Amino acid sequence: MKQNFTVRQGALDGVEAFLSVAQHRSFRRAAAELGVTPSAISQAVRVLEARVGAALFMRTTRSVGLTEAGERFLSRAKPAFEELVAAGEVARGLGQRPAGLLRLSVPRAVVPILLEPLIASFCQAYPEVEVEIAASEELIDLAAEGFDAGIRMGQFVAADMVAVPLTPPFRFIIVGSPVYLARRGRPECLDDLRQHACLRWRRSNGALALWSFDDNGRAIEIAVSGPFIANDFPTMLGAAVEGMGLAQVPEPIAREWVSAGKLVRVLEPFEPVTPGVFLYYPDRRQIMPKLRAFIDHVKSRSEARRKIRVQADDERTRSRKKD
Incomplete structure (x- = not known):
């Protein structure tokens, strides 16, 4: 028989409502700030108090004050909640623009002939991205080792990876x-x-x-x-x-x-x-902007090199015809 599962209420449920009431000393003003009804704020605080096991507010018809338990809860909860909000902003920023640490696992051989000019131009184009190169011949699990992408010769790239060519065969x-x-x-x-x-x-x-x-x-x-x-x-x-x-x-x-x-x-x-050398990564749906920017940079550089090769081949062909 299929069972029904629900997510257990967490320790943060009602904390934002509590902090807003504590700041304004008013359920009504807290509700206006959070865009909900006063009754929703009151219910959230009651649930929090029941979970904590102590009254956090003293309520009268004219005012709202903190109990001793509420004061102590506020002193610890406020900085912790602010850190969580800041953490969310940092994560949101990384999800919206190319920034942060881009970790790449690469074989040592490709660093001087391929990556050094590519990384230099990429870092100039995206100054908010830090690039870390781990040069090793070992074939590693990118996700388990905390890498955004890897670079390997095509025959060593697993079939379930998304691969972007860096060189021709x-x-x-x-x-x-x-x-x-x-x-x-x-x-x-x-x-x-x-x-x-x-x-x-x-x-x-x-x-x-x-x-x-x-x-x-x-x-x-x-x-x-x-x-x-x-x-x-x-x-x-x-x-x-x-x-x-x-x-x-x-x-x-x-x-x-x-x-x-x-x-x-x-x-x-x-x-x-x-087959040549490829940049590879696990899943298109998990690409952060920093990796997407690097992939686009790789593709644009590869296209530029391809056009140079085509032009050089055309010039050689014309030169042979003249001879």
Whole structure:
């Protein structure tokens, strides 16, 4: 049989009516202030007195005064109620405009190449928002850990999350330093990796990540071996620059090193494409203005970058036609 449940009366029921009567020393003026009838105020105070177990007011036909119990109740209830009202105003403010602390969980690799310029422009646009970046490779529960959103590569974002792309898809590339390749030779096929020192990445769950490849449209994974293990891509990239071995890393974080000649791409025909990097959060209905502002900022920056890429591609196309 289905039971009926009601919310238990709380300790704050009738307190606002009590404080208004205590301030005005009048049930009628308190009722006018709160926009209710004098009888409603009287009933609320009676219920409060019954719950407290003591009379709070002395009533006569000409005046209303506080009892000793009422005086003591007033001295404690008034500042507490004012704090509650102030708390409500603070919460209401955060719910109406971009303000407060925005906490983001991100992998260390994306901070310098993606977040630093994005965060700088966002903080200039929204000075009332404080941004906290927790750089970690660990995949965490955003709600349980108190984060507003996270940033991860698309393949690591749970299906029940709302995801906003921060980058276009990119390749996972194999790189090695010129010194290492001169010493060990350049791999030409995947089987050659057996003779190479491969730098490995340990996932947040403790497992060593396999290296992923695209073999003519067929996705394959290979367990590699080598002298060094890291739990983030920047550390592994640094080891590759120092000539410790080959590393498989996201192309955007290695681009600068490859352009400078400090690293060389190998096995390019086998590079897999990943979905890219995404901002993700639990539920559209729970978005605070600070997060909505950040999402809109991300989208506007992404659109601006897309237009720049399109213009650059058009210019290259026109240049080739002229040649």
